[in-house]
Amino acid sequence: xxxxxxxxxxxxxxxLRQGIDALVVxxxxxxxxxxxxxxxxPEPGRLAQLAGGVALAMAALAALLSLDRLxxxxxxxxxxxxxxxxxxxxxxxxxxxxxAHWLLTGLPxxxxxxxxxxxxxxxxxxxxxxxxxxxxxxxxxxxxxGLGAALTLGARRGGVLLTFLVLPLxxxxxxxxxxxxxASLTGTGGMAHWLILGGLDVAVLALCPWATAAALRExxx
Amino acid sequence: MSAFAGGSGMTFGECMALFQxxxxxxxxxxxxxxEAVDFALEPGDALWLSGPNGSGKSSLxxxxxxxxxxxxxxxxxxxxxxxxxxxxxxxxxxxxGHLDALKTHLTVRENLAFWAEYxxxxxxxxxxxxxxxxxxxxxxxxxxxxxxxxxxRTALARLALGAVPxxxxxxxxxxxxxxxIERLTALIxxxxxxxxxxxFSSHDTLPVPGMKQLALVA
Numbered sequence: 001x002x003x004x005x006x007x008x009x010x011x012x013x014x015x016l017r018q019g020i021d022a023l024v025v026x027x028x029x030x031x032x033x034x035x036x037x038x039x040x041x042p043e044p045g046r047l048a049q050l051a052g053g054v055a056l057a058m059a060a061l062a063a064l065l066s067l068d069r070l071x072x073x074x075x076x077x078x079x080x081x082x083x084x085x086x087x088x089x090x091x092x093x094x095x096x097x098x099x100a101h102w103l104l105t106g107l108p109x110x111x112x113x114x115x116x117x118x119x120x121x122x123x124x125x126x127x128x129x130x131x132x133x134x135x136x137x138x139x140x141x142x143x144x145x146g147l148g149a150a151l152t153l154g155a156r157r158g159g160v161l162l163t164f165l166v167l168p169l170x171x172x173x174x175x176x177x178x179x180x181x182x183a184s185l186t187g188t189g190g191m192a193h194w195l196i197l198g199g200l201d202v203a204v205l206a207l208c209p210w211a212t213a214a215a216l217r218e219x220x221x
Numbered sequence: 222m223s224a225f226a227g228g229s230g231m232t233f234g235e236c237m238a239l240f241q242x243x244x245x246x247x248x249x250x251x252x253x254x255x256e257a258v259d260f261a262l263e264p265g266d267a268l269w270l271s272g273p274n275g276s277g278k279s280s281l282x283x284x285x286x287x288x289x290x291x292x293x294x295x296x297x298x299x300x301x302x303x304x305x306x307x308x309x310x311x312x313x314x315x316x317x318g319h320l321d322a323l324k325t326h327l328t329v330r331e332n333l334a335f336w337a338e339y340x341x342x343x344x345x346x347x348x349x350x351x352x353x354x355x356x357x358x359x360x361x362x363x364x365x366x367x368x369x370x371x372x373x374r375t376a377l378a379r380l381a382l383g384a385v386p387x388x389x390x391x392x393x394x395x396x397x398x399x400x401x402i403e404r405l406t407a408l409i410x411x412x413x414x415x416x417x418x419x420x421f422s423s424h425d426t427l428p429v430p431g432m433k434q435l436a437l438v439a
Contacts, residue, residue, distance in 0.1 A: 006338035010324070017326040078320025085286060086339055087312045221289050 003088040004096050011100035021066055025105045026112045029062040033116040044121040051120035052130055052181035053174075058116070059109050059134060060170045063141040066105050067166070068159040070097055070149040071216065084220055090213035098139075098146040098208070106138030129184040133177035136197040140173040143208040150215035172200060237300050239263055240285075240387065240418050245294035247280045254280050255437055256293070262420070264386075265413045267429045270422040272437030278422035279319060281437070282389045285420060286316045298387075314387040319395070321376040325365035329356060329375050332364055333382070342383045350381035354404055369396040377401075380408055388412060390421035402427065 015022060036054050037047055074080040083093055113134055117127055148166035152158035180193030238261035246256035254277035262268055270278045283289040285296060287303050287310050295302050303310040323332050333347045351357045354374040359367065367375065373396045380388060388409075394402050406428055409419050421427065 002341060003339045006335060010327075010335045013331070014324060014326055076320075077324070078318045078322035079324070081286075081288060081316065081318050081320075082322045082336070084288060085311050085314065085316050087308065087341075088339070089308075 003086065004092055007083070007088070007093060007096040008100050011097060012103060015100065015104040021069075022104045022108055025062045025065055026108045028065055029058050029109055029112055030116055030119075032061065033058045034119050036120065047121045048123055048126075051117060051122035052126065052133065052185075053178045054120060055113055055116050055122075055130060056133060056137060056174050056177045056181075059106075059113075059138060060141055060167065060174060062109060063101075063105055063138065063145055064163055064166065066101065067145040067149045068152070068162050070101055070146055071153050071219075072149070072158070075153055075219065080216070080220055084216065090216060091209035094146055094150070094209045094212040094216070095205075098142045098212075101146065102139055102142040106134075106142055109138060110134050123185065126181060126185050129181045129190050132190070132194055133181045133197070136180075136194055136201060137173040137177040139201050140204050141170060143204045144169045147208050147212045147215065150212045150219065153216070153219040173197065176200065237261075237297070240296075240298055242285070242296045243294050245281070245284060245291045245296065247277055247284060247289065248292045249280065258294075258435070258437070260433075260435055262418045262433070264416040264418060266418050267409065267413055267432035268418075268420045269426060269429070269432050269434045270420065270437060271424070271426070271434055273439045274424070276437035276439045278437060279391050281435075282316070282391050282420065282422060285387075286314060286389050287311065288316075313385055314389060315380055315385050317376060317380065317388075317390045317393055319391045321372045322379075323364040323367075323372055323375055326363065328361050328363055329367070330360040332375060333378055336379050337382050340382070346382045350378040353381040353408065354378045355400065370398055370401060373397055374401055374404075377405060377408070380412075384412060384415050384417060386417055388417060388419045388421075390419070392423060393421050394423055394427055 033054055036050060040046060040050065071080065074083060084090065110131060113130055114127055117130055122130060145166055148162045148169070151165060152161045155161055176193050176197040180190030180197065183193060184190035240262040242258065242260045245258040247254040258281065260268060270281060272278055280289060284291050287307050290304065295304070297303065298310060298313070327335070329351065330347060333350060334344060337344060337347050348357070348360075351360055354377055356371060356374050356378065359371060364372065364375065377393060393405055397405065409421075409429055412419055
């Protein structure tokens, strides 16, 4: 357990020292979301309809920005070999890495989401449901993204490959997150969607570490 | 199955060394790096892997660490194949790769403290490890400011954190000055005296008394 926390702390410390990375993710989320009013027109009703979906899609794209470095830097400087040889099971290593990624990108996105929601004229009663949808879908982005990062480790143009690999996997989380928000705005309540999304979180948490660990072993051999 | 684990070609009654490799072959992609390599090491032994560039010294060290699987042959610790129980093998070894595994945004002390905590070693081992390698005055310097030799010393300081039964060192003396090489050989001597096995690769020799040599050919 102390090894798990040590790795988590190290990644958080590295992330905060290179604070620009986390900042870039949040800025991308806000700036990319902010161009939608220009493209679809400033009419509040139309924007409000799009707001939830835009926020979730931008969160998925923003999470991708920082994913390609998740294992790459450890791979390049030799740390990954040391981590592979450590007593901490590799599956738990991948959980620690994805948790650090979520704390450094998913959590800041949650905090920035109300700003984007205001820019996109999301009705006030939609803010809490948007946060719930984001809180449930961003862990999936970090865990599935970690798998993609491990699979594309060492590949040429790995970042682009990662995008093609991971974005389709994000689709269920996006559908459920946006549907939950929609349902709560139309008055039917988003609980059913959020419960399925929570189930997806659990399933991804159960399966991704094994697949990611296998990919890392392959990449280092 | 388990009765024969790690016993490829071993006849009954034959004595087995603590750390032993039999008829090892290694392939990277299509190319055969080496084949039919054997070694047998007892506690306190030092083994020098020599050979020209590309002869497979690093690959053999990675095989010994379990980072790579041999295409043929077996490696065994105390009679049990390491492929059967990777967790125990990982716990008993320290591997020094040709990369220093330093985080440039952390200080020297933070780098070392992370590995100590990660391996479950008491934090006070960090200061003495830095002193052993003569880099205590650099403890609070960011790793990105270090010279190549200082980076190597920091990587070697991981070895001084605590004793384990097996050291696998890939070109440990790369970029080191004569003072650092003295400190390295003192560390090796101390580990061997405590019963550890030390395997190192180097294109020229290190002053390690009584070492065995395994010459690989290109």
